[in-house]
Amino acid sequence: MIPSGRFMGSGRKQTCMNCPGRIPILCLLALLCAVATGGCLSGERAGGEDIRPVRVEIDKGDIGPFYETAAAMDDRVVFTFVPTGANVSAYLVTYEVKREGSTVAAADGKRYEGISASHPIVIATGRSPGEVVSIAISIKTPDGEVVYESASSVG
Known part of the structure; x- marks a missing residue:
């Protein structure tokens, strides 16, 4: 049985202070998730072409009847x-x-x-x-x- 909080074979307790490389990786992973989520939530489709109808107001200025x-x-x-x-x-x-x-x-x-x-x-x-x-x-x-x-x- 491996004691709780210990890394097998090292004999030392594993903490974030002992793994300085883990924090930048976690930050990069969080940034990647935020960017990917932002892209998925935008109104644009891949390829840049939107299939929704586009409203175009032809008459400018006084709108008339x-x-x-x-x-x-x-x-x-x-x-x-x-x-x-x-x-x-x-x-x-x-x-x-x-x-x-x-x-x-x-x-x-x-x-x-x-x-x-x-x-x-x-x-x-x-x-x-x-x-x-x-x-x-x-x-x-x-x-x-x-x-x-x-x-x-x-x-």
């Missing part, structure tokens, strides 16, 4: 047109969506009902990684008054 966001993923793009007022309204929407210059979706005076900040106009289209997708849009009241026009692209 609508603001536009675009979420670009590898397989699709989602354009969202959000009214800034508190009212729920109907709108007539004319738009053309192009992928690499070719029209893939279009509407002329399409009626959208019940549009509000919590239920915006959403136009989505598929895409291949890296493709440029653009949209030209005109939003009118049911009386024909233009309240928002925009042309934007993501790629």
Whole structure:
């Protein structure tokens, strides 16, 4: 049986004072764990590419009656047109969506009902990684008054 607190074969009691090399190793190990944990908790993925949609505010300055966001993923793009007022309204929407210059979706005076900040106009289209997708849009009241026009692209 080995007596408690003794190191076999040395005949001396083992303490940290007798092992000066152990403290720097423990400090380095703690530092390595902190750095590794920090990397695991960051929002970035390995490779530096983030797959979450990115919100892009297209209109700068005075926000006007609508603001536009675009979420670009590898397989699709989602354009969202959000009214800034508190009212729920109907709108007539004319738009053309192009992928690499070719029209893939279009509407002329399409009626959208019940549009509000919590239920915006959403136009989505598929895409291949890296493709440029653009949209030209005109939003009118049911009386024909233009309240928002925009042309934007993501790629």
